[in-house]
Amino acid sequence: xxxSTRTVNVGLIGLGTVxxxxxxxxxxxxxxxxxxxxxxxxxARACGLDESRARELGVTxxxxxxxxxxxxxxxxxxxxxxxxxxxxxxxxxxxxAFAAGKHVVSANKALLGRHMAELAGAASAAGxxxxxxxxxxxxxxxxxxxxxxxxxxxxxxxxxxxxxxxxYILSRMTTEGLGYEEVLADAQRLGYAEADPTADxxxxxxxxxxxxxxxxxxxxxxxTDDVYMQGIRKISAEDIEVARELGYAIKMxxxxxxxxxxxxxxxxxxxxxxxxxxxxxxxxxxAVYVVGDAVGETMFYxxxxxxxxxxxxxxxDVMNLAEDISAGVKPLPEPAPFARELPIRNVADLETRYYVxxxxxxxxxxxxGATEVLNQHGVTVERVIPRxxxxxxxxxxxxxxxxxxxxxxxxxxxxxxxEVANVIRIEDIADWTQGVEAN
Amino acid sequence: xxxSTRTVNVGLIGLGTVxxxxxxxxxxxxxxxxxxxxxxxxxARACGLDESRARELGVTxxxxxxxxxxxxxxxxxxxxxxxxxxxxxxxxxxxxAFAAGKHVVSANKALLGRHMAELAGAASAAGxxxxxxxxxxxxxxxxxxxxxxxxxxxxxxxxxxxxxxxxYILSRMTTEGLGYEEVLADAQRLGYAEADPTADxxxxxxxxxxxxxxxxxxxxxxxTDDVYMQGIRKISAEDIEVARELGYAIKMxxxxxxxxxxxxxxxxxxxxxxxxxxxxxxxxxxAVYVVGDAVGETMFYxxxxxxxxxxxxxxxDVMNLAEDISAGVKPLPEPAPFARELPIRNVADLETRYYVxxxxxxxxxxxxGATEVLNQHGVTVERVIPRxxxxxxxxxxxxxxxxxxxxxxxxxxxxxxxEVANVIRIEDIADWTQGVEAN
Numbered sequence: 087x088x089x090s091t092r093t094v095n096v097g098l099i100g101l102g103t104v105x106x107x108x109x110x111x112x113x114x115x116x117x118x119x120x121x122x123x124x125x126x127x128x129x130a131r132a133c134g135l136d137e138s139r140a141r142e143l144g145v146t147x148x149x150x151x152x153x154x155x156x157x158x159x160x161x162x163x164x165x166x167x168x169x170x171x172x173x174x175x176x177x178x179x180x181x182x183a184f185a186a187g188k189h190v191v192s193a194n195k196a197l198l199g200r201h202m203a204e205l206a207g208a209a210s211a212a213g214x215x216x217x218x219x220x221x222x223x224x225x226x227x228x229x230x231x232x233x234x235x236x237x238x239x240x241x242x243x244x245x246x247x248x249x250x251x252x253x254y255i256l257s258r259m260t261t262e263g264l265g266y267e268e269v270l271a272d273a274q275r276l277g278y279a280e281a282d283p284t285a286d287x288x289x290x291x292x293x294x295x296x297x298x299x300x301x302x303x304x305x306x307x308x309x310t311d312d313v314y315m316q317g318i319r320k321i322s323a324e325d326i327e328v329a330r331e332l333g334y335a336i337k338m339x340x341x342x343x344x345x346x347x348x349x350x351x352x353x354x355x356x357x358x359x360x361x362x363x364x365x366x367x368x369x370x371x372x373a374v375y376v377v378g379d380a381v382g383e384t385m386f387y388x389x390x391x392x393x394x395x396x397x398x399x400x401x402x403d404v405m406n407l408a409e410d411i412s413a414g415v416k417p418l419p420e421p422a423p424f425a426r427e428l429p430i431r432n433v434a435d436l437e438t439r440y441y442v443x444x445x446x447x448x449x450x451x452x453x454x455g456a457t458e459v460l461n462q463h464g465v466t467v468e469r470v471i472p473r474x475x476x477x478x479x480x481x482x483x484x485x486x487x488x489x490x491x492x493x494x495x496x497x498x499x500x501x502x503x504x505e506v507a508n509v510i511r512i513e514d515i516a517d518w519t520q521g522v523e524a525n
Numbered sequence: 526x527x528x529s530t531r532t533v534n535v536g537l538i539g540l541g542t543v544x545x546x547x548x549x550x551x552x553x554x555x556x557x558x559x560x561x562x563x564x565x566x567x568x569a570r571a572c573g574l575d576e577s578r579a580r581e582l583g584v585t586x587x588x589x590x591x592x593x594x595x596x597x598x599x600x601x602x603x604x605x606x607x608x609x610x611x612x613x614x615x616x617x618x619x620x621x622a623f624a625a626g627k628h629v630v631s632a633n634k635a636l637l638g639r640h641m642a643e644l645a646g647a648a649s650a651a652g653x654x655x656x657x658x659x660x661x662x663x664x665x666x667x668x669x670x671x672x673x674x675x676x677x678x679x680x681x682x683x684x685x686x687x688x689x690x691x692x693y694i695l696s697r698m699t700t701e702g703l704g705y706e707e708v709l710a711d712a713q714r715l716g717y718a719e720a721d722p723t724a725d726x727x728x729x730x731x732x733x734x735x736x737x738x739x740x741x742x743x744x745x746x747x748x749t750d751d752v753y754m755q756g757i758r759k760i761s762a763e764d765i766e767v768a769r770e771l772g773y774a775i776k777m778x779x780x781x782x783x784x785x786x787x788x789x790x791x792x793x794x795x796x797x798x799x800x801x802x803x804x805x806x807x808x809x810x811x812a813v814y815v816v817g818d819a820v821g822e823t824m825f826y827x828x829x830x831x832x833x834x835x836x837x838x839x840x841x842d843v844m845n846l847a848e849d850i851s852a853g854v855k856p857l858p859e860p861a862p863f864a865r866e867l868p869i870r871n872v873a874d875l876e877t878r879y880y881v882x883x884x885x886x887x888x889x890x891x892x893x894g895a896t897e898v899l900n901q902h903g904v905t906v907e908r909v910i911p912r913x914x915x916x917x918x919x920x921x922x923x924x925x926x927x928x929x930x931x932x933x934x935x936x937x938x939x940x941x942x943x944e945v946a947n948v949i950r951i952e953d954i955a956d957w958t959q960g961v962e963a964n
Contacts (some may be wrong), residue, residue, distance in 0.1 A: 227674035235666035238840030401677025491553035
């Protein structure tokens with residue numbers, strides 16, 4: 087154990103769900119941090135808008151402020167924890183904290199998804215650290231793992247179930263055979279989904295997270311705007327049933343893969359083999375599957391949200407900084423590996439297999455006709471699965487996404503008797519280990 | 526990216542499977558480490574006993590030596606990587622490297638399982654780091670996760686599938702319905718088990734790993750000798766079949782739990798719910814399940830052995846040190862949190878449920894008689910499962926292990942008609958989240 091030379095002072099900005107968790111975790115565990123790690127960690131200031139909420143949490147009058155500037159300007163404070171979210175005033179908090187020589191720990195995926203390179207660069211230039219373990223995967227230590235533990239590898243692929251709301255909805259649709267709308271309404275009632283579920287169900291939240299994880303894993307610059315997104319609104323109980331019959335689970339995946347043509351970066355529902363570890367991640371739990379060329383396949387599993395899991399990630403970042411500060415050492419600024427810009431591959435160049443569900447009026451030969459249209463566009467149908475009322479599902483061989491959507495366009499135009507109800511990519515994740523060193 | 530001020534020199538001791546992997550990984554990825562992290566990492570010396578093996582790996586005449594003292598005494602070398610295993614000369618390598626002011630990165634679970642507290646203390650006293658990510662769980666970043674990322678938590682429980690050989694054997698027994706001896710022979714033929722499988726199948730290897738992980742997670746001193754061990758030799762195809770019928774999988778678990786009476790630390794086969802994430806970890810893969818009071822349930826999954834997965838863990842440790850060294854900063858010695866000694870709970874005080882398989886001669890009333898004997902010792906039988914030829918299995922309610930074994934002793938003594946074929950603990954892992962903060 088180090089002899090602690092001094093107290094480490096934290097300034098907490100945000101006293102909502104996560105901020106409250108951070109406050110309570112540090113206050114209740116301070117004695118443990120002293121005893122086990124020799125670190126004397128204190129919350130010097132805590133900023134929130136609601137003083138009665140602050141009082142309930144146990145924030146003292148001395149700690150409490152409603153003005154974030156009181157926190158970033160406090161000369162005692164070593165580490166600013168920003169858990170208010172959104173772009174403003176978070177950006178100003180980061181900037182002024184850096185200018186004052188303070189490290190920043192943040193859970194702000196929306197801001198970091200768009201501006202990590204600039205913010206990490208600003209921290210590095212100011213000689214301080216910006217840490218963001220809690221921005222991705224809640225309590226799962228995945229940012230630190232990519233940033234510090236798997237650095238011996240070329241990371242080849244990242245596939246995450248990083249949005250608890252969509253995983254909760256798809257899990258319940260799967261176990262209970264219910265429809266999307268019904269489960270969404272229930273999720274909203276239970277607090278698993280927002281009144282406006284757009285950020286979750288259309289993939290924005292997951293896009294921020296995979297942009298951050300891929301930037302770190304591939305040491306390049308990727309922003310949320312680079313991410314191809316497709317949501318889960320069109321997934322039906324029937325899609326899930328067909329998937330199960332075929333040995334697949336449908337999961338909302340956030341995917342980053344290195345390819346020879348650049349980084350393949352996308353968020354969408356996908357069929358994955360039911361035997362894959364990601365397929366067993368259910369409810370609001372999260373998991374991130376990572377393939378490195380040396381380590382091979384890994385997966386990291388845990389609670390993707392919640393006051394205390396998120397606080398665990400934030401306090402982990404704080405403790406990593408505090409270990410140095412407490413011993414009288416200045417934490418080294420993190421390397422900011424976001425200068426390199428690998429190209430982003432166009433999703434039209436994706437090559438994968440597809441599941442296509444078609445509703446039809448029962449006319450003879452519709453499936454054969456559809457198969458021919460796909461064939462003419464270079465898409466081979468591997469299997470036709472008849473469903474009720476003359477409808478059917480097709481499974482294709484591996485083909486280029488551009489060809490696939492051209493084929494579907496032609497199909498919709500050619501045959502009034504058939505309508506494309508849904509298209510889901512089939513991800514053969516086991517093949518992603520190509521490029522892993524043999525052992 | 527930092528401006529690298531200087532080259533970081535590694536001295537590699539051991540050129541076997543893992544050492545070869547480390548050599549090849551650093552040599553093939555050096556350009557990546559420079560480009561992505563600004564770290565110029567080189568292998569200055571490489572020590573092995575077999576020069577032709579070294580030549581095949583690409584070790585140059587300048588790098589090669591057969592004397593480990595050439596490595597630890599080389600003034601250029603910053604970091605010594607020890608991958609020879611065993612107690613000697615590994616202990617001397619550690620000691621002399623520390624004395625020479627060099628950091629040590631090691632995969633030596635046998636040595637660290639017994640002597641981590643002393644060795645970590647010696648490193649700390651010398652002002653250098655001892656890192657051992659590769660000692661537990663192969664490529665899975667679990668040591669760093671417990672040491673650096675989950676430090677905000679009180680770790681409540683650790684349960685690992687940390688021995689690939691036993692997991693491979695149990696997995697094949699499960700999927701193919703084969704017996705232990707048959708699968709062991711095949712595993713030996715395929716290189717998944719040693720000619721003398723004792724270290725793996727009797728739990729010694731897993732015991733070292735859970736001693737290391739629990740010491741770090743619970744910030745206390747636990748050694749391999751503290752670990753209660755029971756191997757997998759008695760597990761039969763029938764046990765696995767009964768388990769499956771009851772909704773359980775049988776896994777070789779390495780368990781560390783904090784209890785009010787001390788640390789519960791043990792390695793043995795256990796029945797766990799088939800729906801638990803650990804139950805899906807098959808073949809030679811490893812996983813470590815960790816419960817923290819803030820983060821809740823987490824699991825970390827990956828390859829538990831192999832040249833490149835293990836090299837990934839070692840090079841991760843090397844890169845963490847190299848980041849500082851490369852920037853001209855002396856890495857801070859790790860805190861050595863092994864001073865505190867939580868008591869070790871006696872396994873007789875364990876309270877759990879049990880599966881007991883009894884062979885019997887088919888006499889009427891044997892099951893009833895056995896149930897009565899157990900009852901007299903305070904063990905309630907919850908269910909009797911008749912098997913072929915008059916044999917049967919019992920499931921007990923939660924009881925104290927001391928009572929259970931007293932009951933079984935009495936049973937063996939009392940009834941010539943019945944014989945205890947196997948006893949397997951049933952672990953209701955979901956209950957281990959008691960003590961997790963509500964969210």
